[in-house]
Amino acid sequence: MTLLDAPRFDEAKDRRKRVIAYSCVAAFTAAVILGWIVSGFPIDWPWHWFAHMRGRSEINTFLTDVEKNDMAAAYGVWIHNPKWQQQNAPDQGYTFARFQEDWSPTSHDNDYGAIKHHDIAAARFAGNVLVVGVYINQRKSKPLFLAYDPKAKTLSYSPVELYLGP
Template sequence: MTLLDAPIYNAARAKRNRNIIIAIIAVVVLVAVTGFLGFLTGHGWFFATVPAEHRVNKFLETVEAKDFTKAYGLWNNDADWQKHPEQYKLYDFDQFQKDWGPSSDYGVIRSHQIAITKAVGNGTVMGVNINGGKTPLFLRVDDKTKQIGFSPIELYVGP
């Protein structure tokens, strides 16, 4: 094949190839910006903590509804915890009710707001303001087991 035997220009194919290249560049830029924003905000990848936040929101909404049996199942990620309560001796249902029921440090829990969230190690730590409080309670969701627990790590919320 010589230069004079070049194939005929196919406008549709050229347009498709151009659109594919533009789409690839846009995806690369979007991933880079999202990762950079996540790095700046301390969230790792930008939306990596959303499932854990959703889990804690669901748990606290259940506590607000005073459905402590279901809330304890969410805490342990075990809806059938009543069939084998001996697995949860370290933090049993009675202690859970003391910590989250009306006699807790917060009284009756009526509202909550997640103030800060950060992926730390193999879990997600978040500070939650209970009943409009100014000092957050720090909870942790394990990435593997999806269990909620009190966090030994406290995040800096600011002045």
């Protein structure tokens, strides 16, 4: 076969290849944007987006249980063991009694009083944990900063505070 014997250019095949390529790029872009929206518009790397989504969900579940005054369920979310009462698991240092002292609406150690409402204001990764800033009782107090560990799936108090604006 010589250069002058080249096959004819197939316009339909070329158009089909272009449509497939553009469709794949558009589908990938749409999937990335949808993932970003579903995970809560995080300002972080895409491989952290699932941890953002999971962490915000866990903290929302935890605070909803505290609002309902269901301390046993809230403690199960805190230590990532919903069946903690049936399993005589060894104590991890943060006991249920201490947890009730910190989160009960009648406790003297609870800085926020009875928690009736919460708003998640921001979430950012600091090291290996997701730090989430939460306004308790519609900004009547200083924001609460909780840390979500994506590997252990547990919650803790965060020593890091996020800037949430004036």
